[in-house]
Amino acid sequence: MPAMLAAQFTGLSLSQSPAPQPSFRLRPSPAVRARSLAPRVAASAAAVSAKPIAEAPPVADRTVVRIGLPSKGRMAEQTLSLLKSCQLSVRQLNPRQYTADIPLIPNLEVWFQRPKDIVRKLQSGDLDLGIVGFDIVSEYGKGNEDLVVVHDALEFGHCRLSLAVPKEGIFENINTLEDLVKMPEWTEERPLRVVTGFGYLGDKFLREKGFKHVRFLSADGALESYPPMGMADAIVDLVSSGTTLRENNLKEIEGGVVVESQATLVASRKSLHKRKGVLEITHELLERLEAHLRATTELMVTANMRGNSAEEVAERVLSQTSLCGLQGPTISPVYCRRDGKVDVEYYAINVVVPQKLLYKSIQQLRSIGGSGVLVTKLTYIFDEETPRWRNLLSELGL
Numbered sequence: 002m003p004a005m006l007a008a009q010f011t012g013l014s015l016s017q018s019p020a021p022q023p024s025f026r027l028r029p030s031p032a033v034r035a036r037s038l039a040p041r042v043a044a045s046a047a048a049v050s051a052k053p054i055a056e057a058p059p060v061a062d063r064t065v066v067r068i069g070l071p072s073k074g075r076m077a078e079q080t081l082s083l084l085k086s087c088q089l090s091v092r093q094l095n096p097r098q099y100t101a102d103i104p105l106i107p108n109l110e111v112w113f114q115r116p117k118d119i120v121r122k123l124q125s126g127d128l129d130l131g132i133v134g135f136d137i138v139s140e141y142g143k144g145n146e147d148l149v150v151v152h153d154a155l156e157f158g159h160c161r162l163s164l165a166v167p168k169e170g171i172f173e174n175i176n177t178l179e180d181l182v183k184m185p186e187w188t189e190e191r192p193l194r195v196v197t198g199f200g201y202l203g204d205k206f207l208r209e210k211g212f213k214h215v216r217f218l219s220a221d222g223a224l225e226s227y228p229p230m231g232m233a234d235a236i237v238d239l240v241s242s243g244t245t246l247r248e249n250n251l252k253e254i255e256g257g258v259v260v261e262s263q264a265t266l267v268a269s270r271k272s273l274h275k276r277k278g279v280l281e282i283t284h285e286l287l288e289r290l291e292a293h294l295r296a297t298t299e300l301m302v303t304a305n306m307r308g309n310s311a312e313e314v315a316e317r318v319l320s321q322t323s324l325c326g327l328q329g330p331t332i333s334p335v336y337c338r339r340d341g342k343v344d345v346e347y348y349a350i351n352v353v354v355p356q357k358l359l360y361k362s363i364q365q366l367r368s369i370g371g372s373g374v375l376v377t378k379l380t381y382i383f384d385e386e387t388p389r390w391r392n393l394l395s396e397l398g399l
């Protein structure tokens with residue numbers, strides 16, 4: 002069925018909206034904390050009402066832990082490949098089956114679900130954990146405090162939920178959200194018509210930004226066709242490369258980003274507290290994911306260097322800015338037999354360098370006499386403690 006046939010006007014008018022709510026945005030940062038969605042999305046939860054926690058079935062009636070993974074769409078393959086890179090290959094006996102397992106974690110059951118259903122099932126207590134885009138967590142979680150984002154930056158599925166308008170016509174000189182709010186065209190009789198698949202977030206965002214006369218049209222796909230067809234004035238949709246907007250003569254405007262998104266690991270707070278094994282499994286997943294993602298930007302460089310002592314070689318290596326490693330280089334003697342005697346003429350240097358500095362590091366190594374350079378990919382870099390785990394425990398009051 003064409004997407005537009007599935008569309009329906011919700012008739013939401015922002016003129017009856019309550020006072021503006023504080024805005025929210027995911028800001029991925031290296032040590033972002035595990036947190037509940039509540040501070041950022043809870044504000045209008047009452048208006049659009051998440052399923053009350055009290056309606057969910059008790060969490061204690063099953064012993065196996067369940068994680069929901071995207072069954073289709075662009076996140077599905079990348080989720081499996083990230084898990085595989087963490088030695089957590091998912092074993093699915095039949096591609097049409099919705100359940101699978103991860104042999105390395107015996108008490109964990111995998112359920113393939115549509116992303117929005119993962120969020121719904123986390124809230125209903127049918128799943129304990131899930132990997133899903135932050136856009137979907139925010140839209141379908143609606144500020145439910147039971148949802149806890151355990152890892153907010155799994156480094157795939159990057160996109161933003163953004164408002165866009167036509168490049169031409171009455172929007173030709175509209176370049177900011179402020180310009181759009183101030184347009185005299187929008188009245189109670191003729192509101193700004195916005196088509197979106199993100200009704201909760203779209204509504205909340207425009208209310209907060211002071212829009213008074215807005216009408217939402219909900220649709221599932223091909224949203225960019227609505228303005229050129231005259232069916233909507235603006236769209237609120239996901240953007241990654243920006244190609245679809247461009248090809249349909251639409252533009253984003255300053256201040257129009259509703260939420261930045263990428264794949265996240267989400268958990269049910271109740272499960273973390275009450276279901277046996279959930280906290281332990283979450284800890285292992287978090288450790289592996291963090292250590293793996295940390296490792297993907299680094300490379301291990303090994304080289305040999307002639308020298309009189311390890312200290313003398315260390316002096317030379319540490320004089321180079323790109324060769325300091327995580328905690329300094331590891332330098333070890335290379336033993337060889339010369340004239341029947343064990344002797345040390347060379348030293349082996351092991352140093353972890355950022356991928357983007359690899360070439361510079363090799364040049365620096367050569368300049369101080371390094372030879373036989375080997376470069377190896379790393380699977381994990383485990384730090385002493387993962388900041389996200391500490392933050393999760395504090396979020397849970399543990």
Ligand SMILES: Nc1ncnc2c1ncn2[C@@H]1O[C@H](COP(=O)(O)OP(=O)(O)OP(=O)(O)O)[C@@H](O)[C@H]1O
Nearest residue numbers: 074075076134135136137158159160239240241262
């Ligand atoms: N350009 C993009 N467009 C849409 N989603 C993207 C994009 N880039 C990353 N994503 C992420 O991928 C998730 C799934 O998007 P996708 O469109 O593949 O699946 P779907 O919406 O479930 O499938 P369908 O569009 O067929 O209903 C989004 O919720 C978002 O987190």
Ligand SMILES: O=P(O)(O)OC[C@H]1O[C@H](OP(=O)(O)OP(=O)(O)O)[C@H](O)[C@@H]1O
Nearest residue numbers: 222223238239240241242243244245246
């Ligand atoms: O900025 P871009 O890289 O061009 O990506 C954005 C487009 O991708 C998504 O559509 P999708 O491909 O999922 O098709 P759909 O509309 O059928 O869901 C999204 O809804 C945009 O239309």
Ligand SMILES: [Mg+2]
Nearest residue numbers: 074075221222
């Ligand atoms: Mg899509």
